[in-house]
Amino acid sequence: MLVEIGHAALWLAAALAILQMVSGALALRDAPGEPSPYALYARPAAVVQALLAAVAFATLLHAFAVTDLSVKLVATNSHSMKPFLYKLTGTWGNHEGSMLLWVTVLALSGGLLAFAERRLPERTMSATLAVQGFVALGFYTFLLLSSNPFERLPGPVAEGIGLNPLLQDIGLAVHPPTLYVGYVGLSVAFSLAMGALITREVNPNFAKVMRPWVLGAWVFLTFGITAGSYWAYYELGWGGWWFWDPVENASLMPWLAATALLHSVSVLAARDALRTWTIMLGVVAFSMSMLGTFLVRSGVLTSVHAFAVDPERGTLLLVLLGLYIGGSLAIFALRASSIAEGKRFTATSREGALVVNNVMLCAILAIVLLGTLYPLLTEAFDVRVSVGPPYFNPASAIFAIPMFMVMAVGPLLRWKDDSPARIGPELALLGAIALVAVALVAFLGDYPVLPTLGLALAAALAVAALLPLKGRRLTRVPTATWGMVMAHFGVAVALFGMASESAFTQERLAAIAPGEIEEISGWTVQLESVDPVSGPNWTAMEARLSVSRDGGEPVILRPQARNFWSPAQATSESSLLTRWDGQLYAVIGDAAGVGADGKLRWQLRVWWKPFVTFIWYGGLLIAFGGVLAIVGRVQVDLRRRKAVRVGAERRDEKAALAGSRPAAPEPAE
Amino acid sequence: MSLPRTLALFLLLIAAPLSAQDAVPPAPYAYTQLEDPAQEAKATALMQTLRCLKCQSQSIADSDAPMAGDMRHQVRSRIAAGQEPAEIRAWLVDRYGDYVSYQPEVSATTWPLFAIPALFFAIALLVLARRLGRERSDDTKAGDAV
Numbered sequence: 087m088l089v090e091i092g093h094a095a096l097w098l099a100a101a102l103a104i105l106q107m108v109s110g111a112l113a114l115r116d117a118p119g120e121p122s123p124y125a126l127y128a129r130p131a132a133v134v135q136a137l138l139a140a141v142a143f144a145t146l147l148h149a150f151a152v153t154d155l156s157v158k159l160v161a162t163n164s165h166s167m168k169p170f171l172y173k174l175t176g177t178w179g180n181h182e183g184s185m186l187l188w189v190t191v192l193a194l195s196g197g198l199l200a201f202a203e204r205r206l207p208e209r210t211m212s213a214t215l216a217v218q219g220f221v222a223l224g225f226y227t228f229l230l231l232s233s234n235p236f237e238r239l240p241g242p243v244a245e246g247i248g249l250n251p252l253l254q255d256i257g258l259a260v261h262p263p264t265l266y267v268g269y270v271g272l273s274v275a276f277s278l279a280m281g282a283l284i285t286r287e288v289n290p291n292f293a294k295v296m297r298p299w300v301l302g303a304w305v306f307l308t309f310g311i312t313a314g315s316y317w318a319y320y321e322l323g324w325g326g327w328w329f330w331d332p333v334e335n336a337s338l339m340p341w342l343a344a345t346a347l348l349h350s351v352s353v354l355a356a357r358d359a360l361r362t363w364t365i366m367l368g369v370v371a372f373s374m375s376m377l378g379t380f381l382v383r384s385g386v387l388t389s390v391h392a393f394a395v396d397p398e399r400g401t402l403l404l405v406l407l408g409l410y411i412g413g414s415l416a417i418f419a420l421r422a423s424s425i426a427e428g429k430r431f432t433a434t435s436r437e438g439a440l441v442v443n444n445v446m447l448c449a450i451l452a453i454v455l456l457g458t459l460y461p462l463l464t465e466a467f468d469v470r471v472s473v474g475p476p477y478f479n480p481a482s483a484i485f486a487i488p489m490f491m492v493m494a495v496g497p498l499l500r501w502k503d504d505s506p507a508r509i510g511p512e513l514a515l516l517g518a519i520a521l522v523a524v525a526l527v528a529f530l531g532d533y534p535v536l537p538t539l540g541l542a543l544a545a546a547l548a549v550a551a552l553l554p555l556k557g558r559r560l561t562r563v564p565t566a567t568w569g570m571v572m573a574h575f576g577v578a579v580a581l582f583g584m585a586s587e588s589a590f591t592q593e594r595l596a597a598i599a600p601g602e603i604e605e606i607s608g609w610t611v612q613l614e615s616v617d618p619v620s621g622p623n624w625t626a627m628e629a630r631l632s633v634s635r636d637g638g639e640p641v642i643l644r645p646q647a648r649n650f651w652s653p654a655q656a657t658s659e660s661s662l663l664t665r666w667d668g669q670l671y672a673v674i675g676d677a678a679g680v681g682a683d684g685k686l687r688w689q690l691r692v693w694w695k696p697f698v699t700f701i702w703y704g705g706l707l708i709a710f711g712g713v714l715a716i717v718g719r720v721q722v723d724l725r726r727r728k729a730v731r732v733g734a735e736r737r738d739e740k741a742a743l744a745g746s747r748p749a750a751p752e753p754a755e
Numbered sequence: 756m757s758l759p760r761t762l763a764l765f766l767l768l769i770a771a772p773l774s775a776q777d778a779v780p781p782a783p784y785a786y787t788q789l790e791d792p793a794q795e796a797k798a799t800a801l802m803q804t805l806r807c808l809k810c811q812s813q814s815i816a817d818s819d820a821p822m823a824g825d826m827r828h829q830v831r832s833r834i835a836a837g838q839e840p841a842e843i844r845a846w847l848v849d850r851y852g853d854y855v856s857y858q859p860e861v862s863a864t865t866w867p868l869f870a871i872p873a874l875f876f877a878i879a880l881l882v883l884a885r886r887l888g889r890e891r892s893d894d895t896k897a898g899d900a901v
Contacts, residue, residue, distance in 0.1 A: 596787060
């Protein structure tokens with residue numbers, strides 16, 4: 087019964103999306119400044135829609151929690167013996183459930199926008215809500231027509247099929263929801279951009295409304311990508327943390343666009359420059375979110391041909407993609423000429439540096455897009471091409487290296503116009519740090535070019551990130567500035583981790599029997615024993631490794647080779663030992679036959695990855711910097727509102743006094 | 756198309772390699788390094804640019820798939836026998852097609868991968884030159900927008 091309520095709630099939400107869209111659009115017909123009778127319905131429709139979508143999602147969550155095997159989705163993706171947490175996360179570990187989560191987040195953010203945002207002119211708000219309703223309607227249609235999560239089976243089955251064991255991990259519990267919040271937060275930025283474009287209100291006031299949404303979405307994307315990367319790192323069992331896999335790229339592309347957008351929107355808010363640019367990036371950012379959803383959800387990645395054989399879902403998504411991207415570009419083309427470009431600035435100004443980096447981010451985005459889509463395109467013509475790290479790394483570095491250099495300098499420049507000579511000493515310092523770092527790495531050994539450059543840039547960037555604080559009273563630095571410093575420092579930290587990992591990683595693969603010892607980078611690894619263990623829905627061989635560094639106190643690591651039985655699949659559960667300067671990564675493989683001494687040998691893989699953890703520490707710092715920026719902006723906004731209120735009260739008092747003063751003396755006379 | 760049947764087929768497909776893995780023990784060099792660190796480094800560098808044909812976007816250097824293990828064995832034993840990485844790559848490409856190699860090479864099917872980034876680079880420079888090249892006053896016509 088609950089499931090049917092969820093299904094009905096979804097249909098009602100779709101109907102409200104239509105109301106929201108029509109009401110918002112009709113409100114635009116009236117002349118500006120006039121209150122429209124139609125505008126009344128858009129906000130409540132968005133809020134109630136959010137509640138209905140939340141109800142729909144909650145009922146599906148409940149069906150998974152109690153393993154309701156009469157629901158097709160539960161039967162095909164869950165199992166009664168699964169741990170409770172993974173029953174819940176299984177809700178979005180499949181196509182229909184994750185699309186429902188997507189739509190629910192979309193409705194919730196639309197509802198929040200409608201409920202809380204009062205700073206925009208009502209016309210712009212109506213246009214924004216109309217666009218948001220239009221976008222939501224498309225995805226409700228997709229969900230209800232081709233991906234209904236609430237479908238019942240003719241009769242309940244005895245047991246479910248289970249969830250992919252790789253996905254039975256705490257990483258999956260947080261990773262997709264955070265990414266979706268990021269993706270969908272960009273939908274609000276998109277709707278706001280469209281609303282401002284339609285009503286010709288592209289100005290700093292609009293940028294200030296848009297900024298927290300962009301920042302919020304960006305924080306979630308950053309966190310989601312960081313978590314996803316760490317999940318791949320420990321779960322796949324080979325120590326890789328980024329594969330340039332299309333699914334990863336699908337999350338990276340919106341992040342790149344959102345990064346450019348958030349800088350651009352800040353310029354618009356602070357300086358009233360880059361108007362068309364900000365609108366364009368708003369369109370691009372959400373387009374990338376939708377493209378990512380299409381790539382991951384249409385099945386086109388598994389095989390272009392499989393997609394062509396069963397194209398229902400993919401085609402619908404593609405139509406939506408074309409409709410929204412094409413439609414927004416058409417509006418952009420019609421309206422862009424009516425928007426003045428905004429305030430001017432020179433190349434050597436902070437805006438100038440931001441423009442350079444926006445262009446570079448867009449170029450990297452274009453490279454990732456090309457490298458992701460090109461193999462799909464050729465596959466359609468029966469030519470299979472592999473595009474992987476050896477392509478993506480150098481191609482994106484061409485744009486990333488100048489970007490990092492400009493990023494080091496940009497925050498030191500003044501707005502509008504500055505002379506490079508003014509920051510001469512800082513430039514010399516940063517250049518010297520980079521050169522010393524290159525020399526040091528070259529002295530240590532023969533390392534590839536890109537990691538070496540990465541290490542040098544990381545060193546210079548780390549210092550450069552802190553330079554904006556120089557000569558300022560630290561207690562008086564605005565919170566948002568701390569956010570920028572933190573995020574830029576995080577980029578340096580992450581870059582250092584990436585470069586260090588790819589330059590200095592040591593690997594040891596061996597087949598050894600219990601009692602034998604392997605050495606790696608100052609670590610001694612002894613295989614003590616290998617024993618069978620079992621969990622709720624798996625059995626495993628667990629190795630007991632005694633590891634010690636430079637003869638120190640030994641620590642026990644227990645990597646497992648797991649065999650899940652529903653569905654049947656083997657996974658490697660790596661065991662990690664974290665030290666401040668890196669991680670020891672141990673994996674136990676299959677039995678490797680009997681050695682010459684008659685003992686059974688096991689495949690053991692051990693890596694020492696210096697400073698690899700900095701990749702994710704950096705990612706967290708970047709996200710935290712974004713949080714600080716949001717907090718800082720909200721603080722300023724609240725303070726300004728209070729000042730306006732207090733000012734108004736004082737004026738009223740004064741007016742009251744002024745009004746009463748001439749009146750007061752009269753009775754005295 | 757019924758979903759359970761598609762799903763069952765899919766499960767069968769991912770289960771099949773598992774049983775194969777159980778049946779045949781992996782080749783010796785699949786999970787063992789070469790003695791000579793210089794040779795091993797050469798082999799690793801090569802393995803990282805070869806695609807695991809059974810996986811999604813993984814090189815043979817980071818996959819548990821049995822086929823990746825066999826290919827690692829091939830690469831290591833050929834490096835040990837004194838072959839050059841380029842030779843081994845050519846041999847593998849000959850056997851499995853261009854798809855097996857991640858190494859970017861300009862060919863009739865891949866030239867856009869190189870031409871288009873060059874175009875991006877030119878566009879990026881052009882956009883920057885237009886936007887930043889000359890100083891303009893605040894009242895420039897809006898049609899000039901980037």
